[in-house]
Amino acid sequence: MSRIKIKDILSSGEVGQKVLVKGWVRTFRSNRFIAINDGSTINNLQAVVNFENESEDTLRRITTSAALAIEGELVASMGKGQNIELHAEKITILGDANPEEYPLQPKKHSMEFLREKAHLRMRTSTMSAVFRVRHALAFAVNKFFNDKGFKYLHTPIITGSDAEGAGEMFRVSTLPLGNPPMTEEGQINFEEDFFGKETNLTVSGQLEAEAGAMSLGEVYTFGPTFRAENSNTSRHLAEFWMIEPEMAFYELEEDMDLAEEMVKYLISHAMEHCADDMEFLNKRAADEDKTKPANERWDLGLLERLNFVVDNSFERITYTEAIDILLQSKPHKKKKFKYPVEWGIDLAAEHERFLVEKHFKKPVIITDYPKDIKAFYMKQNDDGKTVRAMDVLFPGIGEIIGGSQREESLEKLKTRMAEMDIPESELWWYLDLRKFGTAPHSGFGLGFERIVQFVTGMGNIRDVIMFPRTPKSAEF
Ligand code: 4AD
Numbered sequence: 001m002s003r004i005k006i007k008d009i010l011s012s013g014e015v016g017q018k019v020l021v022k023g024w025v026r027t028f029r030s031n032r033f034i035a036i037n038d039g040s041t042i043n044n045l046q047a048v049v050n051f052e053n054e055s056e057d058t059l060r061r062i063t064t065s066a067a068l069a070i071e072g073e074l075v076a077s078m079g080k081g082q083n084i085e086l087h088a089e090k091i092t093i094l095g096d097a098n099p100e101e102y103p104l105q106p107k108k109h110s111m112e113f114l115r116e117k118a119h120l121r122m123r124t125s126t127m128s129a130v131f132r133v134r135h136a137l138a139f140a141v142n143k144f145f146n147d148k149g150f151k152y153l154h155t156p157i158i159t160g161s162d163a164e165g166a167g168e169m170f171r172v173s174t175l176p177l178g179n180p181p182m183t184e185e186g187q188i189n190f191e192e193d194f195f196g197k198e199t200n201l202t203v204s205g206q207l208e209a210e211a212g213a214m215s216l217g218e219v220y221t222f223g224p225t226f227r228a229e230n231s232n233t234s235r236h237l238a239e240f241w242m243i244e245p246e247m248a249f250y251e252l253e254e255d256m257d258l259a260e261e262m263v264k265y266l267i268s269h270a271m272e273h274c275a276d277d278m279e280f281l282n283k284r285a286a287d288e289d290k291t292k293p294a295n296e297r298w299d300l301g302l303l304e305r306l307n308f309v310v311d312n313s314f315e316r317i318t319y320t321e322a323i324d325i326l327l328q329s330k331p332h333k334k335k336k337f338k339y340p341v342e343w344g345i346d347l348a349a350e351h352e353r354f355l356v357e358k359h360f361k362k363p364v365i366i367t368d369y370p371k372d373i374k375a376f377y378m379k380q381n382d383d384g385k386t387v388r389a390m391d392v393l394f395p396g397i398g399e400i401i402g403g404s405q406r407e408e409s410l411e412k413l414k415t416r417m418a419e420m421d422i423p424e425s426e427l428w429w430y431l432d433l434r435k436f437g438t439a440p441h442s443g444f445g446l447g448f449e450r451i452v453q454f455v456t457g458m459g460n461i462r463d464v465i466m467f468p469r470t471p472k473s474a475e476f
């Protein structure tokens with residue numbers, strides 16, 4: 001008999017049908033009712049054991065997380081919340097899970113506890129739902145761009161450049177840690193390293209994607225990126241996935257239109273294709289919300305929030321307008337912001353939250369930031385002070401997307417690099433893109449885990465990636 005997935009049994013299994021299921025025990029009640037799950041759906045199948053049929057030994061080994069194969073017949077169920085169940089005729093224990101040792105109980109564990117059991121936590125309902133939604137979102141990214149004719153590029157993980165110029169790179173080296181070869185000037189001699197030069201893990205695929213856009217027109221990358229920033233927040237990872245489209249002949253407005261369209265598409269796709277998981281996560285988010293202090297609670301439930309974002313246009317304002325709003329705001333006047341507001345500051349999380357959650361109460365796109373707080377490659381405005389940057393800010397998350405129109409003028413780009421002490425020799429190939437057939441172009445980066453967080457309602461970014469890498473922790 002060939003195996004049938006539980007998702008298919010629950011959606012289209014027929015009374016009287018003989019089936020074989022394989023999965024893991026969630027619970028076993030009264031020596032009679034097994035809730036079994038195979039990962040295909042959030043819902044468990046109830047298998048009813050005929051204990052006269054089964055040996056003492058088998059019954060004893062049906063414990064939480066044991067792997068089983070069950071053959072039997074589908075029957076109409078009396079239980080609430082399910083219309084079909086399985087009358088077990090033959091149970092085979094595929095793998096035991098000794099309850100004395102198995103660390104997860106069939107009860108609610110804290111997310112912190114589950115993080116320490118990252119290799120097992122996807123067996124819980126919450127985490128399995130999160131990872132099915134994560135999958136659906138990843139699939140939707142590729143579908144969205146494919147349907148528009150964008151080409152998926154795989155940009156390098158190991159690189160010699162610092163795309164964001166923030167110096168937050170993990171070094172990649174084959175040199176011995178203890179006594180690396182030194183130059184006569186007393187510097188580490190990277191000429192003896194594997195690549196003959198200093199290299200690092202990429203912080204962004206953007207610069208290489210620009211090379212793609214300047215030949216294929218519309219491209220995107222979707223891969224792991226790395227930041228050695230010491231941020232211990234619920235929004236930062238040292239290793240995260242980023243989606244970076246890059247488009248020739250797009251100006252900033254078209255860049256923003258694409259970003260907004262993409263995010264709405266991803267959210268709609270998840271709601272449509274993961275309805276059961278989303279319903280579960282919606283309830284979970286509502287329960288979690290109740291435990292929060294009144295001023296941190298959401299006005300809307302998770303699904304309502306997602307529908308709201310899909311149905312409403314994002315607010316678009318300039319950085320200068322954002323600063324004016326903040327200067328007029330109560331928290332500023334009452335000196336309630338921790339970081340004082342003035343033109344030129346990098347907006348702190350508290351400022352972003354005020355704009356998104358209190359002032360506009362919807363996603364906000366902020367454009368035209370001061371050039372001194374943004375990367376070297378952004379197109380300079382004529383005012384000499386600002387650049388054609390755009391950040392998309394989301395309620396509860398803060399920055400979800402960062403992007404810009406790129407500087408296409410070779411002269412302006414070289415001048416900016418000189419001002420920022422970026423040697424031309426490091427980015428000679430990038431400058432070539434301006435030397436040969438330069439054209440207006442734009443792009444952005446969406447932090448994949450941040451959109452997964454928003455869609456699933458998970459409060460901590462560590463709970464939407466399998467094995468989170470954060471400062472001082474890479475246990476798995
Ligand atoms: O704003 P960022 O640094 O922009 C870039 O890297 C550009 N090269 C993108 C581009 O224009 N192609 O990062 C983009 C997004 C952020 O908005 C955020 O969502 C996410 O990446 N991000 C992080 N996510 C998790 N952990 C971190 N440490 C992150 N740093 C950035």
Ligand code: MG
Pocket residue numbers: 391399401402
């Ligand atoms: Mg940014």
